[in-house]
Amino acid sequence: MADTSSKEIGELSQSIQRHNAALEELKDVPNILKKLVDKIGIEPDRTEPGNRPDWSLGLSDDEDNTDDDANRIINQDANSNDELDELLQDLEKKVEFGPALLANVSVGFSKTVARPLTKESKSSLKEKIRVPENCKELIVPKVNTEIWKLLPSQAKVLDLKQQQIQEVLSSGLSTLASISNSIALHKAEIPKEVVSS
Structure with missing residues (x-):
């Protein structure tokens, strides 16, 4: 019995110590809030203490100052808004197109992009399209096998995705x-207008 009561006292003592440590950390909160209020520029409430309750659900129209405070916080830093507007303009720029292609050329390329290739056509294209012998720089680089073994699986997946993009x-x-x-080999047979454009 005495053993359990001393155990309970020890647990209560530890709990009190944790609570005291938490209270100690909370002592700086009013100072931090005051600095934040001063920095943002929210003015303290100037209303009579008797006219306004100490607590509120915030449902009354008279108590709706939160929008003003939020707008003041949002609009405080005009420079960051300018940077944000500049970034959005880059994203919203319209694409400038080049001259139109012949209709059948345009349709052919659009269909090629829109429909997926079958496995047979993919393998057929891979066999037909080969990197020229004197353009070895076009070969997709592979990660060194010693390094590959040490890479985490997520890095391997990302690298494989990059390799697929590079292969295309x-x-x-x-x-x-x-x-x-x-075209260069048959330059003499091709009209000059086609070669020069």
Whole structure:
């Protein structure tokens, strides 16, 4: 019995110590709030203490000063609003388009982008489109195997996604390089207007 009461006293003592530590930390809250009020510029309530209750649910129209205080906080820093407006303008810029393509060329490319490739057509394209022998810079770089073993799985997934994007870009650039090569080889047969544009 005496053992349990001393245990309870010990627990109460620890609880009181924790509460005292928490109260000690809360002593600075009024000073912090005063500094915040001074910095933001919220004026203290000038109404008569008898006219306003000590507590409120905030449902009365007479008690609705929170919007004014919130607006003062929001509109305090005009510089950050200017930066935000500038960032939004960059996002909202309209895309400037180049000259229109022939209708059938436009439709062909739009359909290519809009519909997914089948597995057969993907593998067929991979076989047909190869990086030119003298353009080895277009090959997608791989992570060193020693480093790859040490990477966390999330980093591996991100790297694989980047490799897939780079493979698509590499295939597109390889195709453009092959087209440019064909045009250069058959330059004499192609009208000058086509080659010069």
